[in-house]
Amino acid sequence: MKRRSVLVGLGAAALIGAVPFSASAAEWPAKPITMICPWSAGGGTDLLLRKLAASLAKETKQTVVVSNNTGGGGAIGHAAIMRAPADGYTIGMITFELNSLPPQGLIPFTWKDFDPIMRINVDAPALTVKADSPMKNLKDFADYAKAHPDDVTIGNSGPGSVWHIAAAMMADELGIKAKYVPFDGAAPAVTALVGGHLTAVSVSVAEVRSQVAGGNLKMLGVMGETRSDLFPDVPTFSEQGVKATFGTWRGIALPKGVPAETRAKIAKALKAAYDDPEFQEFAKNAGLALAYQNDKDFTAFLDKNANDVHRVMLSLGLAKK
């Protein structure tokens, strides 16, 4: 008897799932919302999205489920967002890799196949060296690199990753040669620097934050447009005469084709979730530089970012065409 009721329940669930959703946009959200995360559970992107999802659930009074569709260096999750039904009940988190995968020929789509809703954060990299290094600024670093052309190693978070590209941009702008050493994520690269096995790392401020604060490492310059809130004493690259800004970003996008009315509601609810003090506090604690942009600005940003990334990857030999 019990077994039968379970079967009936499953059948009913399947039926409900199969009935096309016909409610009008005015009712959004009338059922649970799924948010796709292209990165694995427990990572930085996942935690940020889960916190945003919690605030969105509070805002919409609906269940918000985070689904981690991982693999392919982000390719699987981004593809899942793009192919999701455009009914407004699947919302995706898009990340920097959406712009670095296409030049490598690894995904057959670009950001233009998505409907960008909002930018959440932009995290700038820093050029970080050991705290006991005699180098004090970018010029010292460039001088050292020119004097020791075979010895400079800059660790990053993976081949073709955002910080690999950042290192190449830094070296290009400083006019130096360096060996880029890709690690499996930022943490092992930072550890290797603390252990004295590298000259520098080019990962984000948030990723070196604890070692800098603990007195093991120091930052020579931040590659953001403005100084980092976490370390207001560290000058930017531009302030040191190196005109380059760069950063990784995260944002929210929908699959193409969500009705305009629903889309507007989603954007409004997400902005409210973003403004939730709990979310704001979380981002502050995590050391993330929140940088909201609405859909229009975010679209323009994506366009420029995609071109910049493509150009640098070409010069690195990472882009196919």
Add this chain to the structure above:
Amino acid sequence: MDFALLYHSFGNVFVPSVMLVIAFGVAIGITIGALPGLTATMGVALLVPLTFGRPPLESLSMLLGLFCGAMYGGSISAILVRTPGTPAAAATVLEGYPLAQQGQAGRALAMALFASFCGGLSGALIMTFMSPLISSVALEFSTVEYFALAVFGLSVIVSISGNSILKGIMAGLFGLLLSTIGADAISGYPRFIFGQMDLFEGPPFIPTLIGLFAVSEVLANVQITKQIVRVKTVVDRYFPTWADIKISAVTIARGSLIGTFIGAIPGAGGDIAAFVSYGETKRVSKHPEKFGTGAIEGVAAAECANNACSGGAMIPLLSLGVPGDAVTAVLLGAFVLQGLQPGPLLYKEHIDIVYNVFASLIVANFAMLIIGALGIRLFAKVIMVKRAILMPAILVLSVVGSYAMRGDTFDVYVMLVFGVVGYFMQKHDFPLSPILLALILGPMAEANLRRSLVISGGDFSIIFSRPIAVGLLILAVGSLIASVYNHRKIQNRLAAASGLEGE
């Protein structure tokens, strides 16, 4: 070491709310660990959102309890149904499953629990008293040392080869070949993926593991379902016998040290620790011929090492802010959620939290011992279930477990393919564990060798330029020679034994 603060921290942990969440974490951990496909990493990741808005001590205690429980839980399915519940329990299968087949599941489970407890407690104590020292050694590990460590780990393949070293090496090479699938660690070039993006990060590890061990066993059993006599298992104990403890005491001590140390090296986790500890135990054993047929020390070696790893992996997390393994990488996120940044600053600003973590990990190990003991009788019943019911159930769990990792049906196919591969390999007496070891260590060896060469500009002499690395490489060669010699001895003894029987 501030004993007053440690004492005070125990006071913080011994309150009902914290004890309760630790017990809850351990219970969930054992369950998640025992289910194939649900690993400690995933368990912690799933529970992290539950800790939103809870005080730091409660949240972290629950997650640490889960970490402990899952490390032990993996051994349950490894012993009973030959499916390592977590990758860290893969080495436990080698001796645990033969023991269960001989009707000694209770004995193996009791030893696994006892060894897990000893290992976990040692790891936690070493963490409490020696964190700064050990983390400074871990920092000495550059890419060259990682490469050497991986080579040393690979030398264990000979010890886990079973009857034929040649077949073991073939299986190991097959694994190494598989590990070259996916994005090149240095250039990012996708290798052997044939346009299949699901393979970009290499063959998915958990589905491969489940396929090789669980599905192959299901396939093998299907052929003989009707002939199988149900294994009679007497489960009359929660604790290993004094004789078993005496046999395993040295093994447990060694495994605890190996486990803690390997755990403390960022990027090397319980799976490697368990295999190395098992390999070493077999190598120094007076009766290496018993290994593979149900040697209780083998279970002890693997289980104490993987639990010691938990304490070890916490060392670099707390003192350097660098996770020691995959689970602690997720734990790092949990700290951040609490507004705490592990690393040197945590010691300066929140030393109370650090000590609370010490205290709660120690307490979590006791909770694991108690809850685990209560559960043994229940777990062991699994093996008394009719095979005709148990096997399909394992297959279903295997499918769900493979899918659950990243919600991808591709992984289910991978699992099925490796199930078939595993079935034929076993049929022809090829050992399966070397594949696993090669899949874990192959990428580590390759990526770090290549990183070293990037740093040296292609000069191979960098490998011999660092003392720790050279030491590890010498150890690898030494252990290889010793294992081959050992293997000859085993073969001779087995031949002599069968000769005697013949007369």
